[in-house]
Amino acid sequence: MSDKILNRFDPEYQPAKLYEGYKSTILRAPSKPLVVIKQSLSELTGPIFGDMNIKPLDHDLTKNSVKNGEPMGERMVVHGKVINEKGQPIPHTLIEIWQANAAGRYVHKVDKHDAPLDPNFVGAGRCMTDAEGNYHFYTIKPGAYPWGNHPNAWRPNHIHLSLFGPNITTRLVTQMYFEGDPLLAYDPIFKSVSPKAREFMLAKFDMERTEPFYALAYRFDIILKGPNATPFESL
């Protein structure tokens, strides 16, 4: 085993495990300190996905579940670059995507929100970054979603994203929000990270990438852990 460890999660930018404003953390957040270990072969590697894992319409949520027409809502293209903390691109890495429809309704069977399902929109997709770390996918702008965390609680518009990166230590599940959404100020999940970290979860409107007569564009860059290594000190 090496005597270096890769970058750890940065507490200045990552949420604490327990954040009482988000009530579900109270019974589910680990309470004891994490044990710091040196990464072994298994942690220094991870699953590898390739373009062959991606179906032709997986990156287009406006088309990949059409039954009898186009999905309702505002069509958009989300694009950006996946990089590491040194700014180096992460090529050929998988991004998994899920979200509510334009009315703020999730396809999930447990979602009881009184808003319509869209027969032409499941809200699930996936894409790969290219050789330069760039990605894009097409979707419908998700609606705000009410939940039971506190009285009159609404989630801001958001898209869930899941990434792997080069090894299992770079695994990231996050949510992409929209610049200027008034609900951000009231959302405990968004506010579970420090104020300076929040801007790194905001997609920016991107006029240049807007596709005339077709789709608005938003840019969202994603920064994964790594690749710096620091000496391992036995605790």
Added chain:
Amino acid sequence: MPQTPSQTVGPFFAYGLCPEQYAYDFTDLVDNQLVDPTTHPDPIMVVGKIYDGNNETIPDAMVELWQNDGEHKLFGRFGTGTDPENRFIFHTIKPKSVHGQAPFINVILFMRGQLIHSYTRLYFEDEGELNATDEVLNQVPEGRRKTLIAKKQGSVYELDIYMQGDRETVFFDL
């Protein structure tokens, strides 16, 4: 550059991340068969439940397994929402020892109520000798080591995960 913050996987990940397991209209990329148990000569099952701070089973968690012993690199994923007892269930093989370490499987947990995922490891009860000398297990306080060691019954290894409390599972900072 700062790290993009983690956010919870939320309650509704299934149709995006484990769609076929939950019978949604989207194809799976991965499932709980790290190997095909009907064709592999020596398959094992890995099962367990996840408990919250009230000792209730968690029905909306997602578990990922990754193992790499230099020969077999295997990855799987399963949600706890389809088994009647809210178990996670995987079909895999036991990894070999690497550089004298005890064999183990990396376990990654995601759930509503976790703003960031948790990493733990699954070790094997029938590897007593290697477990006793394993560098990582020896870093864990002795009284908590058993939270990482799966019990064997035939070809099934069972490990329950406790998020909090006296039996809280050891989670790692990777």
